[in-house]
Amino acid sequence: MNLRTRLSTLAAVTTLALLSACSGQSATVGGSAKEPASGGNAAASGDTINLGAVIPLTGASATIGEDQRRGIELAVEKINANGGVLGKKINVIVEDSGGTAASALDAARKLTSANKVPVVIGEYSSGVTIPLGQFLQQQGLVHMNVGSSSPDVAKIGSLSFSTIGLDTIASKFTAEYLHRNGYRKAALIAPNNAYGSGVADTFKAAFEGLGGQVTNTVLYTEGQTDYRAELQRLRGGSPDVIVYSAYGQESKVLTSQAFELGLSKAVPWFAIYLSMCTADADPRAVEGQLGMDVNYIGPDGKSYEDAYKAKYNQAFATTFSGYAYDAVMMAAAAIEKAQSTEPQQIAAALKEIGKNYSGVTGQIAFDAQNQRSDQPYAVLKYTGGKLEPAN
Amino acid sequence: MTQVLIDSAVRAAELSLIAVGLSLTWGIVRFANVAHVQYAPIAGYLTYFATISLGLGLLPAAILAIAATGLLGLGLQRWFFQRLASSGAASALIGTLAVSIVITAVIQTVAGPRPRALAVPLTAGFTIGDAVITRTQILIIAITAVTLPLFFGFLWFSRPGRAIRGVAVNPQLAEASGINTRRIRNLVTFIAAMLAGLGGILLGLDTSLDLNMGAMLLLPVIAATITGGIGNPAGAVIAATLIALAENAALGINFGALVGGDAYLPVNYRPAVGFLVLILVLLLRPEGIFGRSGRRA
Amino acid sequence: MLDFLLYLVTVAAIYGLLAISLNLQAGVTGLLNFGHVAFFGVGAYATGIVALHGGHWVLGVLVGIVAAAVLGAAVGRIGRTLAADYWAIVTLAIAECLRLIATNETELTGGAQGIGGIAGPFTGLSTTAASIGWIVTALGLLAAGWWLAERLTAIQFGRVLRLLREQPLLAESLGHNVTGAKVRLLMIAAPIAAVGGSVYTMYISFIGPNQLLPIETFLIFTMLIVGGMGNTSGAILGALAVQLVYTGTRFIKDYLPIPAESAGSIRLLLIGVMLTAFLMFKPSGLIPERLRRVDARH
Numbered sequence: 001m002n003l004r005t006r007l008s009t010l011a012a013v014t015t016l017a018l019l020s021a022c023s024g025q026s027a028t029v030g031g032s033a034k035e036p037a038s039g040g041n042a043a044a045s046g047d048t049i050n051l052g053a054v055i056p057l058t059g060a061s062a063t064i065g066e067d068q069r070r071g072i073e074l075a076v077e078k079i080n081a082n083g084g085v086l087g088k089k090i091n092v093i094v095e096d097s098g099g100t101a102a103s104a105l106d107a108a109r110k111l112t113s114a115n116k117v118p119v120v121i122g123e124y125s126s127g128v129t130i131p132l133g134q135f136l137q138q139q140g141l142v143h144m145n146v147g148s149s150s151p152d153v154a155k156i157g158s159l160s161f162s163t164i165g166l167d168t169i170a171s172k173f174t175a176e177y178l179h180r181n182g183y184r185k186a187a188l189i190a191p192n193n194a195y196g197s198g199v200a201d202t203f204k205a206a207f208e209g210l211g212g213q214v215t216n217t218v219l220y221t222e223g224q225t226d227y228r229a230e231l232q233r234l235r236g237g238s239p240d241v242i243v244y245s246a247y248g249q250e251s252k253v254l255t256s257q258a259f260e261l262g263l264s265k266a267v268p269w270f271a272i273y274l275s276m277c278t279a280d281a282d283p284r285a286v287e288g289q290l291g292m293d294v295n296y297i298g299p300d301g302k303s304y305e306d307a308y309k310a311k312y313n314q315a316f317a318t319t320f321s322g323y324a325y326d327a328v329m330m331a332a333a334a335i336e337k338a339q340s341t342e343p344q345q346i347a348a349a350l351k352e353i354g355k356n357y358s359g360v361t362g363q364i365a366f367d368a369q370n371q372r373s374d375q376p377y378a379v380l381k382y383t384g385g386k387l388e389p390a391n
Numbered sequence: 392m393t394q395v396l397i398d399s400a401v402r403a404a405e406l407s408l409i410a411v412g413l414s415l416t417w418g419i420v421r422f423a424n425v426a427h428v429q430y431a432p433i434a435g436y437l438t439y440f441a442t443i444s445l446g447l448g449l450l451p452a453a454i455l456a457i458a459a460t461g462l463l464g465l466g467l468q469r470w471f472f473q474r475l476a477s478s479g480a481a482s483a484l485i486g487t488l489a490v491s492i493v494i495t496a497v498i499q500t501v502a503g504p505r506p507r508a509l510a511v512p513l514t515a516g517f518t519i520g521d522a523v524i525t526r527t528q529i530l531i532i533a534i535t536a537v538t539l540p541l542f543f544g545f546l547w548f549s550r551p552g553r554a555i556r557g558v559a560v561n562p563q564l565a566e567a568s569g570i571n572t573r574r575i576r577n578l579v580t581f582i583a584a585m586l587a588g589l590g591g592i593l594l595g596l597d598t599s600l601d602l603n604m605g606a607m608l609l610l611p612v613i614a615a616t617i618t619g620g621i622g623n624p625a626g627a628v629i630a631a632t633l634i635a636l637a638e639n640a641a642l643g644i645n646f647g648a649l650v651g652g653d654a655y656l657p658v659n660y661r662p663a664v665g666f667l668v669l670i671l672v673l674l675l676r677p678e679g680i681f682g683r684s685g686r687r688a
Numbered sequence: 689m690l691d692f693l694l695y696l697v698t699v700a701a702i703y704g705l706l707a708i709s710l711n712l713q714a715g716v717t718g719l720l721n722f723g724h725v726a727f728f729g730v731g732a733y734a735t736g737i738v739a740l741h742g743g744h745w746v747l748g749v750l751v752g753i754v755a756a757a758v759l760g761a762a763v764g765r766i767g768r769t770l771a772a773d774y775w776a777i778v779t780l781a782i783a784e785c786l787r788l789i790a791t792n793e794t795e796l797t798g799g800a801q802g803i804g805g806i807a808g809p810f811t812g813l814s815t816t817a818a819s820i821g822w823i824v825t826a827l828g829l830l831a832a833g834w835w836l837a838e839r840l841t842a843i844q845f846g847r848v849l850r851l852l853r854e855q856p857l858l859a860e861s862l863g864h865n866v867t868g869a870k871v872r873l874l875m876i877a878a879p880i881a882a883v884g885g886s887v888y889t890m891y892i893s894f895i896g897p898n899q900l901l902p903i904e905t906f907l908i909f910t911m912l913i914v915g916g917m918g919n920t921s922g923a924i925l926g927a928l929a930v931q932l933v934y935t936g937t938r939f940i941k942d943y944l945p946i947p948a949e950s951a952g953s954i955r956l957l958l959i960g961v962m963l964t965a966f967l968m969f970k971p972s973g974l975i976p977e978r979l980r981r982v983d984a985r986h
Contacts, residue, residue, distance in 0.1 A: 058503075058504045058505075058952060059504060062504070062505055096951065096952070098952055100896070101802060101804070101896050101898075102892075102894070102896065102899055103952075105892055109692065109695055110692065112691075113691035113692035113695060114691075114692045126801075127800065127801045127802070127896075130804055131802070131804040131805075131893070131894045134804050134805045134893065134894075135892075135894075138811075138893065191800075192659070192791070192792075192794075192799060192800045193800045194801045197794070197801070220659075221658075221791065221792075221800065222800065223603065225506060225599050225604070226598045228398065229398075229658045229661065230658050232394065233655065233658065249505055252508075253598065256513055259513060259515060260513070260515060260516045260525045261516060262515055262516060262523055265515070282513050284513045285513060422773065423773045423776075471964075474968070478971065480771070480772065480773050481718070481772050481773065482967070482971065484773050484776060485720075485909060485913065485967065486964070486967050488906055488909070488963075489910075489960055489963035490960075491960075492903070492956060492960035492963065493960035493961060493964060494960075495956065495960075496953050496956035496957035496959075496960050497957065499950075499956065500953040504953070610777075610784060613777055617777075657792055659788065659792045660788060660792060662784070662788060666781040666782075666784055666785050666788075667785075669777070669778070670778055670782065670785075673770060673778050674766060674778075677770060
């Protein structure tokens with residue numbers, strides 16, 4: 001092509017480059033995406049302190065991601081209503097992880113390079129949280145895990161904190177409950193990723209340690225629309241209970257197809273994180289199902305629940321919003337305590353606060369690896385569209 | 392064993408409806424249309440939106456969607472693919488690829504990334520021996536069992552059908568004997584898109600409507616088309632059945648006899664069966680089991 | 689902000705390498721490799737797997753290069769009697785098989801979870817130093833790839849490849865070893881993509897099977913069509929243009945009231961529309977291939 005065409009192409013390309021580079025504003029939490037963005041692209045510039053969050057607003061866990069966003073939103077409102085942090089307003093820039101590690105890392109890059117946040121909250125799936133946390137650790141930034149429970153999360157590093165308890169505790173609780181109630185042969189189905197394999201490994205260890213037997217472990221590939229073959233596999237070995245854990249959309253397909261195959265009537269199902277598993281399920285498919293889930297206790301739990309209901313006109317969509325809420329509150333408290341937005345100092349302050357913190361999800365105490373050392377759980381039953389405590 | 396047969400029949404039905412159209416059009420337009428598999432989710436999603444936004448019942452919505460999909464396929468062929476085809480099969484292939492990407496993106500923008508379910512009441516299935524079949528699956532097999540013979544009847548016993556077969560075998564001779572090949576091409580594209588749309592709606596009823604429906608269908612449908620011989624829709628149906636059987640049998644067989652204990656192929660490798668069939672056929676007999684002219688380099 | 693720009697350019701350079709590799713295959717030789725991402729994946733996973741088992745990153749890169757060359761040779765031999773579009777389908781099927789293996793063989797490849805925390809040459813340095821290190825490496829490799837591709841197409845071998853693209857039967861009848869030429873070309877192009885894969889993996893310190901989806905190959909084809917098939921500079925320009933659109937869309941939601949959910953699909957839509965538009969109106973791309981004048985006097 002001639003020189004003029006070449007030059008105009010170069011001009012067009014350069015303009016595109018400048019346009020995409022000159023962004024200092026991002027979608028913020030504190031309203032819907034349609035609200036104007038608030039300014040500031042450095043951690044404590046002007047009158048706002050910016051934190052970051054990478055959560056699954058799209059993908060299989062979109063329902064939960066949205067709920068996490070709500071927890072963040074409520075925390076930001078509460079903090080700013082009480083005077084903010086270090087005399088400034090707090091703002092959490094929320095990015096969509098898309099449910100995959102690669103796009104979560106992309107989002108994290110944007111948050112850390114373009115927005116310069118000192119703390120990033122996220123994600124939900126262990127398969128995403130772990131690479132995200134590892135990246136943040138490498139960058140020397142604080143990571144707060146609010147949804148993942150794989151035991152591998154504990155190995156991310158000294159700057160990574162979890163407001164949610166890991167699977168080692170959850171599986172132990174499940175195994176003990178099932179054993180206590182006479183079940184001896186369990187089949188297990190969970191997603192084929194760090195979370196699922198974490199659940200599978202920890203449950204197997206706990207259940208077999210009590211004298212039970214795991215007849216079959218099936219790790220299903222996420223994102224498919226047909227799981228009948230996987231479900232057929234669970235029959236082998238005649239289990240007396242099927243333990244499962246699945247995210248939103250896949251859980252819907254799994255439970256519906258199990259119902260169609262008559263599998264849910266033939267063998268009782270027990271869910272790990274019942275609210276997550278039933279969030280998108282067809283009510284007929286999960287009626288009467290038992291499962292364990294995290295429990296809200298704590299002096300602030302009720303007022304949080306009320307604030308949630310008032311703002312969103314419904315009861316908790318999932319049980320995961322509270323952890324995101326607690327994370328933002330703790331991060332703000334840490335910044336206030338450290339009187340600084342330097343990641344290292346925030347981390348040190350978090351450790352201090354985390355010795356004993358009253359969160360809406362209960363008492364939070366970090367262990368030596370900054371993981372929540374104790375987690376209240378409950379056994380619930382899905383009845384008529386709601387989760388009630390099982391007797 | 393019964394379960395393997397049931398699952399295979401359902402899968403064969405779904406694949407056949409889509410592969411039959413692809414086989415016929417590929418034989419006539421002489422390039423691979425990878426966007427063809429996208430007609431399946433398009434019809435599915437159109438049905439969904441027709442039931443939700445227009446308040447139609449499932450059947451009228453489906454008919455509307457299938458007709459619309461046929462028109463869409465026709466439009467794409469006339470105004471886009473045909474133009475590219477004149478620059479060569481490779482250009483056309485990439486063009487169909489582009490359309491494929493745009494279709495997936497549009498579906499994602501309009502319908503969102505989460506799967507949608509067509510409103511079918513959840514019921515327990517019927518037990519046959521140690522196998523289970525659901526109402527929807529029976530419906531799928533029944534509809535296909537009626538549609539395919541109708542289609543083949545049209546192809547073999549009607550005048551337009553005979554003209555289509557003429558063009559597929561020898562376009563120049565057909566043109567010379569007075570057949571309007573352009574009109575035939577358009578007719579074939581229209582019918583093929585509709586059949587693929589029907590397949591997509593049935594698949595959506597069986598599982599759910601998903602963005603990736605097209606992508607997941609691409610290689611198995613191409614495998615069935617090539618194995619059956621391009622331009623040979625009956626071959627495509629037979630090939631689709633064989634592939635469906637192979638997929639389900641591979642998963643159902645207990646290889647414990649060979650390696651001791653219980654050994655099953657990991658479920659996640661099911662798509663690999665179709666891929667292997669495809670690779671083998673392309674390497675050993677690219678004209679397909681029932682194909683006529685071989686297409687070599 | 690500077691950091692993010694560095695990131696943009698580094699990733700664009702890596703994609704540029706992948707585009708150069710695909711250009712050698714599809715643009716120059718007419719080999720429509722719809723499974724191109726597999727070469728990237730081989731390099732990426734070789735680096736990841738070696739890292740997972742405690743090996744040095746240099747070993748990972750070397751293993752990737754060798755494995756890619758082997759895969760390239762195998763794929764080239766397979767294509768010997770197939771028409772272009774059939775070969776495209778075979779390569780797609782092979783790439784999908786490899787992706788399935790990556791997703792399921794958890795012990796070897798980390799499974800669906802992928803492999804994280806992969807170390808590279810600049811791990812342990814400060815963020816800025818590492819960023820600079822990476823951008824210099826990426827641009828350096830891109831320059832090397834450009835030089836290699838240009839040399840290859842300038843010599844006699846390049847002419848043979850172009851002949852293969854236009855008139856394969858004529859090439860055969862002139863006595864050229866068609867399959868041999870294809871195999872040799874693939875054994876050079878594949879490692880280029882594999883190196884891109886290794887660099888990418890070490891740069892973002894992560895590899896997972898979702899990065900081996902067919903859409904990645906289609907993205908690179910878009911780069912070629914936009915930039916201009918058949919010439920190396922076109923491939924690089926296309927990579928830059930598409931990468932800008934791709935990353936730019938992440939910022940679109942900050943300016944326009946688009947729900948965060950749709951940003952991903954808008955990105956995809958723009959890519960598809962770009963590809964379609966260029967195919968319809970400017971199929972030779974931004975920088976069309978300059979056909980060499982044939983000198984009558986040999």
